[in-house]
Amino acid sequence: MSPLPLEDPTTVTTSKAIMKINNYINGQFKAPKTEQYMDVESPSTSETIAQVAISTKADVDEAVDAASKAFVSWSKLTVKSRATIMMKFHYLVKVHAHELAELIVKENGKNMTEALADVAKGNETVEYACSLPQLIQGKILRVSSEVTCEDRRNPLGVVASIVPFNFPFMVPMWTLPIALVSGNTVVLKPSEKVPLTMYKTMELWKEAGLPDGVVNLVQGTKEAVESIIDHPDVRAVTFVGSSPIASIVSSRCHKLNKRCTALGGAKNHLIALPDCNVEDTARDIVVSAAGCAGQRCMAASVLLMVGNGPTQKKLLEKVIENAQSIQPGTAPGQCGPVIDSNSYHKIVKYVTEAEAGGAEILLDGRKWSSVNGGQGNWVGPTIISHSSSDDAAIKEEIFGPVLSIFRVANWAEAIQIENKNPFGNAACIYTSNGGHADWFTRRFRAAMLGVNVGIPVPREPFSFGGLYGTRSKYGDMDITGDGAIEFFTNRIKVTSKWSIPNDLTVGDTNVIDHANFAGTM
Numbered sequence: 189m190s191p192l193p194l195e196d197p198t199t200v201t202t203s204k205a206i207m208k209i210n211n212y213i214n215g216q217f218k219a220p221k222t223e224q225y226m227d228v229e230s231p232s233t234s235e236t237i238a239q240v241a242i243s244t245k246a247d248v249d250e251a252v253d254a255a256s257k258a259f260v261s262w263s264k265l266t267v268k269s270r271a272t273i274m275m276k277f278h279y280l281v282k283v284h285a286h287e288l289a290e291l292i293v294k295e296n297g298k299n300m301t302e303a304l305a306d307v308a309k310g311n312e313t314v315e316y317a318c319s320l321p322q323l324i325q326g327k328i329l330r331v332s333s334e335v336t337c338e339d340r341r342n343p344l345g346v347v348a349s350i351v352p353f354n355f356p357f358m359v360p361m362w363t364l365p366i367a368l369v370s371g372n373t374v375v376l377k378p379s380e381k382v383p384l385t386m387y388k389t390m391e392l393w394k395e396a397g398l399p400d401g402v403v404n405l406v407q408g409t410k411e412a413v414e415s416i417i418d419h420p421d422v423r424a425v426t427f428v429g430s431s432p433i434a435s436i437v438s439s440r441c442h443k444l445n446k447r448c449t450a451l452g453g454a455k456n457h458l459i460a461l462p463d464c465n466v467e468d469t470a471r472d473i474v475v476s477a478a479g480c481a482g483q484r485c486m487a488a489s490v491l492l493m494v495g496n497g498p499t500q501k502k503l504l505e506k507v508i509e510n511a512q513s514i515q516p517g518t519a520p521g522q523c524g525p526v527i528d529s530n531s532y533h534k535i536v537k538y539v540t541e542a543e544a545g546g547a548e549i550l551l552d553g554r555k556w557s558s559v560n561g562g563q564g565n566w567v568g569p570t571i572i573s574h575s576s577s578d579d580a581a582i583k584e585e586i587f588g589p590v591l592s593i594f595r596v597a598n599w600a601e602a603i604q605i606e607n608k609n610p611f612g613n614a615a616c617i618y619t620s621n622g623g624h625a626d627w628f629t630r631r632f633r634a635a636m637l638g639v640n641v642g643i644p645v646p647r648e649p650f651s652f653g654g655l656y657g658t659r660s661k662y663g664d665m666d667i668t669g670d671g672a673i674e675f676f677t678n679r680i681k682v683t684s685k686w687s688i689p690n691d692l693t694v695g696d697t698n699v700i701d702h703a704n705f706a707g708t709m
Contacts, residue, residue: 209240209383211247211407212390214254215400220407221246228383231297231525232518232564238295240383243408248375248415251404255346255373256421258401263343263371268321270369277365277396278314281307284392288385292356295382297524297565299517302480309645310361313668316648317365323649324370324673336684341677343371344423344447348416350377350437352429353527354483356385362652363426366672368402375404375422377412381527417441424448424675426667428485431585431611431659438662448663449675451654453585454485454613457606458642459492459628462499464618468640470506472618473591476642478514478569481526482589485660486614486636486643490582491593492602504550504593511551511569511591516559525565526588532565535588539570542581542592548573553589577605585611599627607633612658616642635661 208225210217225239241247262270281288289303298306327339349363360376367374378386386405393403406412417425417440424447427437431452441448458476460469476488491507493500514523526532536554543549553568560566570590574582582592596602606615616638617628625639635655638644646652651669654660665671 206236207238207384209238209387209407211241211243211251212387212403212405213247213251213401214258214404215394217390218247218250220244226380226409228295228381229528230294230564231527233560234529234563234565238384240380241407243406243412245411245415247408248406248412248419251375251406252346252416252419252421254401255375255404258399259343259345259373262373262399262402263345265371267324267369267371270371271318271321273397274314274318274365274369277392277398278311278318280392280396281311281314284388285311288357288388291384291388292382293518293524295384296353296356297518297527298480299520299522299524301520302524306355306358310355310358312648313358313361314365316669317369320366320369320673323670324677334685334687336686338682338684340680340682341370341673342680343677345372346375346421347372347424347676348375348377348422348426350413350416350425350427350429351379353379353381354480354485356382357389359428360386360389362428362668363672363676364403366668367676368398370673370676372423372676373402373404375406375416377406377408377416380407380409383407413437414440417446418444422446425450426675427451427663428667434662435659441663447675449653449665449667449671450662451485451667452660452662453587453611454487454654454660455489455583455585455609455611456487456614456616456634457490457492457609458488458616458618459494459602459606460500460503461617461619461621461624462495462497463620463624464499464503465620465640466499466503466506469618470503470510472640472642473507474510474514474569476616477591478511478523478589479643481524481567483526483531483587484643485654486645488591488616488642489586490605491591492605493593493595494599494602495597496595500595507591508551508571511571514569516556516566516568523568523589526567527565529565531587532567535567535570535586535590538581538584538586538588539572539590542572542574542579545579546575547579547581550593583609603628603631607631609633610658611660612655613660614638614644616640616644633658 220241224242227236228238230237285307292303324341351359427450434450434452438450551571553570556566556568612634614636615632615634651666651671653666665675
């Protein structure tokens with residue numbers, strides 16, 4: 189099968205040959221009904237690299253209609269048949285991994301190593317979905333002499349996935365593979381800031397043999413999102429993004445009695461004890477804080493250093509040294525730009541206000557503003573030493589390569605600061621003592637915990653998601669693993685009774701079942 193054209197000559201402007209990124213509905217790339225587009229800018233150079241469709245309710249309606257019609261036949265396939273297509277897709281992703289990574293570097297600004305990891309981690313969830321025939325088997329049990337209970341998993345119907353800019357491949361793959369193999373059809377709304385990767389991915393779904401209408405791609409902004417949520421045929425919605433928007437999405441879905449999982453922001457705390465391995469800890473802290481330009485919900489935001497002895501002094505020196513050695517760029521080991529000028533100015537604002545409030549800037553990433561001749565959104569690794577744990581940079585999500593450092597006297601003070609923050613995504617303890625690690629992991633107020641691991645992302649089959657009751661998680665269940673299986677299916681319970689003829693009960697023990705209500709008053 190020849191691949192779909194990534195760049196349709198009929199929709200490219202002739203002056204600058206700017207690619208137009210359209211919707212993908214019922215197996216075809218389609219322009220938005222308004223024929224309106226918005227620029228997609230390179231975070232590295234601020235140049236326009238594409239124009240993405242601005243979709244309206246009419247486009248969403250068309251996509252949902254296609255998904256609804258495709259659901260009829262797609263849901264009737266066996267889970268093994270659906271998994272077979274997913275296996276082909278998994279293979280194609282591996283074949284095209286470098287091409288996908290190049291698109292991620294172009295539109296998101298990650299370095300190449302990080303972009304390849306984005307693809308590999310996403311494909312790991314695809315691999316997990318390929319095993320669903322073994323994971324979503326129903327249960328059946330004879331519960332009394334004539335009664336059998338059965339548990340089945342049925343798909344929901346049309347589901348929607350609204351994804352952010354920071355992982356253009358991985359985050360969509362958190363939901364699509366599991367939703368699809370479970371028998372659902374999907375409407376995907378990628379971030380308008382990074383539409384290229386998913387646009388290319390639609391080609392791979394087509395080549396893998398996914399029937400038309402099973403996956404639909406709707407570009408756009410607020411109107412597209414609201415239209416997806418409000419559509420009566422969309423049975424469930426997943427969202428990943430900022431906490432304020434996650435809260436709005438969750439509330440809007442639940443008012444419609446619609447299933448929703450909405451993952452928000454984070455303010456992840458790392459705690460370094462005096463017995464930590466200085467070299468390993470310093471390296472891990474810097475990778476966690478500065479990797480992906482700090483634009484990930486699992487990034488280190490606050491380092492709490494317990495005590496003020498020689499180990500802590502050496503650790504701080506090593507953290508600064510490692511962070512200082514990072515160069516701007518998108519080659520392996522370098523730190524790329526942040527996504528746009530709004531993000532850049534937000535990050536700089538937090539650093540400037542912290543400095544004005546008396547915090548000490550140990551490493552100043554604002555100096556990167558001149559990178560690439562001032563073009564692009566460049567801010568380097570930044571380390572701030574605070575004298576107050578109430579500083580805004582310690583308490584609020586910055587979403588950039590900024591690490592706040594605060595010294596505490598003891599364990600109790602460290603855990604009190606971590607517990608007080610309103611987010612609940614991740615936390616990490618650095619120590620060489622298992623008992624110390626156990627003490628902290630039992631007291632952290634976060635859902636994904638690390639021991640000497642500054643980016644404690646659960647790997648399949650373990651599920652990903654923040655802590656209920658915090659600003660990191662709204663809605664229902666986790667977004668990957670068995671949490672996603674539960675989210676994307678309905679449990680159907682069947683209780684059956686088949687009477688045994690009296691002349692066939694010879695030798696059977698007549699056991700009275702007092703818990704059986706069937707036919708009994």
